Amino acid sequence: xxIETRLADMGITxxxxxxxxxxxxxxxxxNDLVFVSGQLPMVDGNPSHTGILGTDSVxxxxxxxxxxxxxxxxxxxxxxxxxxxxxxxxxxxRLGGFVASTPDFIGHPQVINGASDLMAEALxxxxxxxxxxxxxxxxxxxxxxxxxxxxxxx
Amino acid sequence: xxIETRLADMGITxxxxxxxxxxxxxxxxxNDLVFVSGQLPMVDGNPSHTGILGTDSVxxxxxxxxxxxxxxxxxxxxxxxxxxxxxxxxxxxRLGGFVASTPDFIGHPQVINGASDLMAEALxxxxxxxxxxxxxxxxxxxxxxxxxxxxxxx
Amino acid sequence: xxIETRLADMGITxxxxxxxxxxxxxxxxxNDLVFVSGQLPMVDGNPSHTGILGTDSVxxxxxxxxxxxxxxxxxxxxxxxxxxxxxxxxxxxRLGGFVASTPDFIGHPQVINGASDLMAEALxxxxxxxxxxxxxxxxxxxxxxxxxxxxxxx
Numbered sequence: 001x002x003i004e005t006r007l008a009d010m011g012i013t014x015x016x017x018x019x020x021x022x023x024x025x026x027x028x029x030x031n032d033l034v035f036v037s038g039q040l041p042m043v044d045g046n047p048s049h050t051g052i053l054g055t056d057s058v059x060x061x062x063x064x065x066x067x068x069x070x071x072x073x074x075x076x077x078x079x080x081x082x083x084x085x086x087x088x089x090x091x092x093x094r095l096g097g098f099v100a101s102t103p104d105f106i107g108h109p110q111v112i113n114g115a116s117d118l119m120a121e122a123l124x125x126x127x128x129x130x131x132x133x134x135x136x137x138x139x140x141x142x143x144x145x146x147x148x149x150x151x152x153x154x
Numbered sequence: 155x156x157i158e159t160r161l162a163d164m165g166i167t168x169x170x171x172x173x174x175x176x177x178x179x180x181x182x183x184x185n186d187l188v189f190v191s192g193q194l195p196m197v198d199g200n201p202s203h204t205g206i207l208g209t210d211s212v213x214x215x216x217x218x219x220x221x222x223x224x225x226x227x228x229x230x231x232x233x234x235x236x237x238x239x240x241x242x243x244x245x246x247x248r249l250g251g252f253v254a255s256t257p258d259f260i261g262h263p264q265v266i267n268g269a270s271d272l273m274a275e276a277l278x279x280x281x282x283x284x285x286x287x288x289x290x291x292x293x294x295x296x297x298x299x300x301x302x303x304x305x306x307x308x
Numbered sequence: 309x310x311i312e313t314r315l316a317d318m319g320i321t322x323x324x325x326x327x328x329x330x331x332x333x334x335x336x337x338x339n340d341l342v343f344v345s346g347q348l349p350m351v352d353g354n355p356s357h358t359g360i361l362g363t364d365s366v367x368x369x370x371x372x373x374x375x376x377x378x379x380x381x382x383x384x385x386x387x388x389x390x391x392x393x394x395x396x397x398x399x400x401x402r403l404g405g406f407v408a409s410t411p412d413f414i415g416h417p418q419v420i421n422g423a424s425d426l427m428a429e430a431l432x433x434x435x436x437x438x439x440x441x442x443x444x445x446x447x448x449x450x451x452x453x454x455x456x457x458x459x460x461x462x
Contacts, residue, residue, distance in 0.1 A: 025436055025437065026438070027438050028437055030340075030399060037440065093182045093187075098440070105292050106293075128178070128182070129182055130182045130190060133294060134192070134252045134293055137290075137291045137443045137445045138416070247338060257410075262446070267331050270331045284332065284334070284336045284344060289447060306338045
């Protein structure tokens with residue numbers, strides 16, 4: 001089963017890659033190594049979920065969905081890196097997950113699972129990655145989560 | 155002197171690698187490059203030191219010991235990546251150190267030295283690495299420190 | 309036009325690389341991949357701008373200038389990695405930008421643009437990179453910004 005078929009079964013359409021918020025690019029590639037810029041949970045040009053975990057502004061479930069949106073936006077960048085052919089993905093090597101949170105919030109792994117689970121579900125074995133998940137003070141556009149990635153493609 | 159001998163001299167037993175708190179793996183490898191997931195200071199299944207630096211919940215000394223525990227857990231992951239033979243380590247390329255801290259704490263380098271010093275002591279020249287150390291709002295399981303790593307192995 | 313000429317036109321002198329604040333090195337290299345340690349906005353041995361974005365201690369403009377100083381310090385490290393010849397730079401692959409900020413600050417991209425713009429201006433196409441920009445609780449030496457980097461050199 002191809003990654004595109006899996007994504008279709010999951011009801012996911014890969015969007016146009018989100019435009020960088022500032023002066024950089026969505027990914028760089030050197031040989032088979034691709035660095036994907038930190039992706040916000042952009043949907044149709046706006047962050048799907050804003051706020052700080054540990055406050056009333058956003059729930060764990062909403063932030064998990066936001067992380068999933070970040071992962072979909074990562075796939076959008078990788079699709080461009082692969083000239084449109086997601087089968088050229090060899091491995092998602094690493095996700096770096098940043099969760100906007102108060103000092104007493106400790107559910108960062110659950111939030112970033114929204115991105116990790118999407119990767120594993122969409123890419124299968126090729127989506128299994130190393131990861132760091134931390135709680136930061138704040139994120140661009142008041143997004144509640146940001147995820148960056150490193151891939152190997154062929 | 156082998157790395158295992160050095161570790162024995164330091165009184166350190168490499169533990170079983172800590173299980174990921176969520177849906178990802180402890181490390182990924184592509185050719186000679188290994189990405190190790192962010193390690194918490196887990197000892198016997200629980201974080202050795204919790205809290206936020208700059209509050210009464212944890213001291214600089216305790217956090218430095220926690221960072222050392224993170225580094226030991228990184229070695230546990232790398233040992234698996236090396237099929238048990240730590241001599242296959244070529245270089246610790248990078249440590250990414252995250253310290254849970256208040257806005258007025260500035261001793262992050264001293265905390266992450268707990269990890270850096272362990273690497274240099276255990277791996278010698280092969281343990282000398284690039285590094286980033288920052289103060290984050292909060293970490294999984296209320297751990298006071300988390301360290302991720304990139305290695306080259308053969 | 310060489311990178312050194314561009315830098316001269318910009319009125320920038322590459323300083324001696326900043327000494328690590330703790331027990332690690334300024335960069336590591338494996339084959340053509342270089343990891344540069346998180347650089348603070350050190351100028352003549354002290355951070356050029358300290359404080360937390362979102363408070364009265366530092367302005368957006370000052371922090372942007374601090375990020376630019378971080379980028380200059382990254383170039384100082386890379387110059388050593390290249391044995392003094394910046395023309396050996398193939399590509400700035402990734403910048404990781406950390407901005408000390410309050411929970412309600414959202415201008416992290418603008419701050420880190422200080423580093424991104426410097427890279428693009430100094431290195432041209434070779435300075436165009438992937439990036440993550442996040443808001444952290446605090447940074448070493450009370451610096452308002454820290455930037456780490458990954459490069460490919462030949």
